[in-house]
Amino acid sequence: MWEExxxxxxxxxxxxxxxxxxxxxxxxxGLHIITAMIxxxxxxxxxxVMFTYFGEFMRKRILxxxxxxxxxxxxxxxxxxxxxxxxxxGVALLTPILLSPIGGTLIAVGISPNRxxxxxYMFVSACxxxxxxxxxxxxxxxxxxxxxxxxxxx
Numbered sequence: 001m002w003e004e005x006x007x008x009x010x011x012x013x014x015x016x017x018x019x020x021x022x023x024x025x026x027x028x029x030g031l032h033i034i035t036a037m038i039x040x041x042x043x044x045x046x047x048x049v050m051f052t053y054f055g056e057f058m059r060k061r062i063l064x065x066x067x068x069x070x071x072x073x074x075x076x077x078x079x080x081x082x083x084x085x086x087x088x089x090g091v092a093l094l095t096p097i098l099l100s101p102i103g104g105t106l107i108a109v110g111i112s113p114n115r116x117x118x119x120x121y122m123f124v125s126a127c128x129x130x131x132x133x134x135x136x137x138x139x140x141x142x143x144x145x146x147x148x149x150x151x152x153x154x
Contacts, residue, residue: 007031008039015043019096019129023137037134041126044101048122051105052115058106088112092121096129 007029015022022043025037051058086093088108095104101122108118 006056008035011036012039012043012046015040016047016101018100019044019126020133022130024135027137027141033134033138036115036138037130040114040130041123044096044126045055045123047101048105048119048126051102054107072091088117088121092118092125095122096133 011022011025011029014025019040022040023036026033026039031039068132079102088111091099091108091111092102095101095108099107105118105122108122112118
């Protein structure tokens, strides 16, 4: 029993850092596919809620000190165009696959003052991407292992 709790807790903590670590860690730990999905969403949403309510303070204290210069370079301009075109929905959709839950939430807090909307959009995005990525990892791994067994003679 404790072993399962520790496996689940480690997947939860890793999915707080990077969303994709949840499905990979769940498969590696031998968790059931539904458990891996739920724990992955829970890990991301813990970070989203924490940073949604404390992110503005952290962004002002940490990020504004790091990025004091207001250089107008091309990558920053492209990010700015992306944010104006897609807004919070775009950030929420990209957070699980490209951004980390921390980075995506800090960007979302910077572009939208509506905390409830941030949490709802991130939750929907986390649920959708959790199903997609967990199924890809679980079924993709099984398909690859089956193919390797067929190709390699014993």
